[in-house]
């Protein structure tokens with residue numbers, strides 16, 4: 248679903264002191280279609296300024312009635328604080344649709360070991376995947392290694408325990424707490440070495456293959472990548488979602504003269520100049536044009552568009568597959584016009 252849609256809040260559920268799940272009503276006639284692992288882009292106005300943010304969907308398609316997102320407050324964060332503190336049942340939220348390539352498609356006949364690695368709010372898409380695997384892949388085993396500060400900060404703690412009771416040995420839960428309230432067997436941080444130990448200790452119980460899905464803060468994701476690489480895990484079996492960029496943005500390509508760009512969006516055409524060194528997104532926003540966007544770093548793909556004319560260079564193209572790049576797709580947030588009169592169709 249890549250279309251803007253207004254959704255009504257059905258209820259708000261407190262998960263921890265600083266995180267809530269926002270349950271959104273599914274429209275009767277135009278249900279929002281999504282895959283486990285995808286995110287919803289919200290457009291939220293804070294102090295008169297509109298901003299877009301991605302929130303992974305914590306509900307599971309085919310299982311949960313509402314479309315739910317789980318938001319954790321970020322210190323000083325504009326949108327997350329507004330959502331956690333001010334939203335209530337009956338309010339409406341503007342969405343720009345569901346996006347994302349971090350998806351899980353259940354394979355009902357397979358005997359896999361789905362290994363999930365999460366920390367903090369990174370549990371959100373992982374929780375959707377976990378439920379999908381348990382319910383729709385009955386012969387597969389699921390393990391979750393989940394890092395948090397302490398017991399009180401564990402999002403979905405009760406729901407995970409309930410799933411553990413329901414699914415028994417098919418679900419292995421490993422909580423790792425960096426500042427446990429009391430001495431805990433699984434204390435500490437999810438470092439590369441710790442992850443390797445924990446991953447090696449997981450029983451495979453007859454599973455034929457392992458698939459890895461991870462989501463968490465940048466530092467934890469780097470440790471996961473290092474651990475899986477050191478264990479020789481094939482890249483095809485590893486799926487990752489980042490909420491924050493992996494590394495600082497590379498230096499922008501130099502473009503001396505400002506370039507004219509035409510953006511086709513929702514049946515309208517917008518024309519603006521892109522000064523040297525500005526990304527397409529920065530120039531669009533500076534001209535009062537607001538395409539969908541979220542991460543501003545080339546990995547969430549909310550600002551994907553197709554090039555109809557002219558040339559665009561991207562400083563970061565990991566968000567798009569080779570096939571998509573070959574089809575002329577580009578990301579506004581990391582794209583620079585190389586020629587004048589670049590024409591782009593926003594998806």
Ligand SMILES: Cc1cc2nc3c(=O)[nH]c(=O)nc-3n(C[C@H](O)[C@H](O)[C@H](O)COP(=O)(O)OP(=O)(O)OC[C@H]3O[C@@H](n4cnc5c(N)ncnc54)[C@H](O)[C@@H]3O)c2cc1C
Pocket residue numbers: 286300301302303304317318319320321322323324325326327328368371372488489490491541542547
């Ligand atoms: C694909 C994707 C999925 C996401 N899913 C979720 C989700 O399920 N739940 C959720 O709570 N968030 C999620 N996020 C993060 C979310 O989109 C926002 O970035 C986050 O809520 C902060 O927005 P803000 O407006 O409150 O902060 P801002 O006002 O944008 O930033 C305030 C400060 O916080 C820092 N900051 C921004 N984002 C983060 C972050 N994620 N962690 C730590 N510091 C940050 C900024 O550098 C800045 O210093 C996701 C992000 C992406 C790209």
